[in-house]
Amino acid sequence: xxxxxxxxxxxxxxxxxxxxxxxxxxxxxxxxxxxxxxxxxxxxxxxxxxxxxxxxxxxxxxxxxxxxxxxxxxxxxxxxxxxxxxxxxxxxxxxxxxxxxxxxxxx
Amino acid sequence: xxxxxxxxxxxxxxxxxxxxxxxxxxxxxxxxxxxxxxxxxxxxxxxxxxxxxxxxxxxxxxxxxxxxxxxxxxxxxxxxxxxxxxxxxxxxxxxxxxxxxxxxxxxxxxxxxxxxxxxxxxxxxx
Numbered sequence: 001x002x003x004x005x006x007x008x009x010x011x012x013x014x015x016x017x018x019x020x021x022x023x024x025x026x027x028x029x030x031x032x033x034x035x036x037x038x039x040x041x042x043x044x045x046x047x048x049x050x051x052x053x054x055x056x057x058x059x060x061x062x063x064x065x066x067x068x069x070x071x072x073x074x075x076x077x078x079x080x081x082x083x084x085x086x087x088x089x090x091x092x093x094x095x096x097x098x099x100x101x102x103x104x105x106x107x
Numbered sequence: 108x109x110x111x112x113x114x115x116x117x118x119x120x121x122x123x124x125x126x127x128x129x130x131x132x133x134x135x136x137x138x139x140x141x142x143x144x145x146x147x148x149x150x151x152x153x154x155x156x157x158x159x160x161x162x163x164x165x166x167x168x169x170x171x172x173x174x175x176x177x178x179x180x181x182x183x184x185x186x187x188x189x190x191x192x193x194x195x196x197x198x199x200x201x202x203x204x205x206x207x208x209x210x211x212x213x214x215x216x217x218x219x220x221x222x223x224x225x226x227x228x229x230x231x232x233x
Contacts, residue, residue, distance in 0.1 A: 001169055034219040036152070043202055043223035044144075044152065050217050055207070087152050091218045094166040096142070098152040 002026050002092050004099035012107040014087075019075040021102045023088035028068045032091040035064055035073045038101075039084045048073065078104070109133040111203050111224035112142075118230045124191040127227050129203030136184040137161040140206045140213050142220050143177065145199040157218070158186060161210060184231045193231045200226045211212075 003026040023033065035048040037058055046055040048064035051071060061076040075082055083106050088099040114128040129141065143155040156167035160176040165177045176189045186203060204220035206213055 032217045034217040036220075038152065043204075043226060044220070045220050046207065046219055049207065049219040055219075057220065086150075089152075089154070089217065089219065091213075091216075093170065094157060094214075096154040096157070096218060097168075098144075098154055101151040 001027060001095070002090055002097055004088050004090055004097055006086075006088060006102045008098035008102060009100070010103045010105060012105050014107045015078050015080055017078050018037070018053040019078055019082070019104055021086055022105075023066075023071040023073070023099050025069040025071075025090060029090040029092060031067065031073050033064075033066070034089045035062075036087045036089065036098075037082075037084045038087060047069055063069075064105075075104075109205060109222045111205060111222060113201075113224040114229045115201060116228040116230070118232065121192050121194055121231060121233055123193050123231075124189060125193060125229055126187055126189040127201055127203075127229070129186040129188070129224050131160075131184045131186065131205065134205075136181060140210060140218065141177075141179075141186045142206070142218075143175075143201065144204060144220070145201045147196065150199075155188070155201075159210060160186065164228050186208045189231075193229075195231050198229060198231045200228050203211040203228050 005024045007022045031051045036044040050055040052064045085101045110132045112130045158165040160179045178187045203224040205222040207221035
């Protein structure tokens with residue numbers, strides 16, 4: 001079973017700043033890594049899949065990178081609507097798991 | 108457009124079972140996997156399992172295997188998730204979600220969830 005560890009737990013930033021979120025896997029997940037945004041009272045939203053491919057309708061300020069066990073979600077310039085919790089997700093054979101999440105809050 | 112409509116909120120007692128539904132529309136029901144994901148109050152997302160609506164095959168998260176069963180009804184395009192021996196820790200919002208890619212491609216991608224249901228709140232309390 002693969003464990004995903006996200007850091008930091010909370011990121012306090014101002015609109016316009018750059019956000020860098022980390023996701024570390026306990027063993028290699030190849031390129032099977034996705035990122036989601038989750039806001040209270042809403043269903044999660046797929047942002048990035050297969051490490052760096054943006055989902056349909058996702059703004060270019062969101063980008064993913066990494067390989068093997070270390071992955072990064074970058075938001076180049078935070079917009080007010082970007083303050084939310086972000087989760088990474090991996091697939092290993094037919095099993096998936098999520099990281100514990102990073103909350104991006106307004107400073 | 109793809110829609111997943113989940114059944115309504117449930118209140119159960121410890122030891123009970125609950126069966127949630129997720130009705131799909133807007134696409135060919137048997138073409139994409141469905142996942143179930145839950146979020147307990149104040150906690151993160153937890154993947155529960157995946158079902159192939161075409162052949163009914165399923166896989167479950169190790170932590171919950173033995174208490175969860177996912178089934179489908181192709182005549183009504185509905186997926187069901189039954190959770191037994193409920194505990195207070197099962198109190199959560201439960202989501203169904205459809206994969207972005209078709210059945211044959213899930214194993215070559217992140218098998219990521221593009222479309223989500225609205226969620227069903229399950230409360231377990233004595």
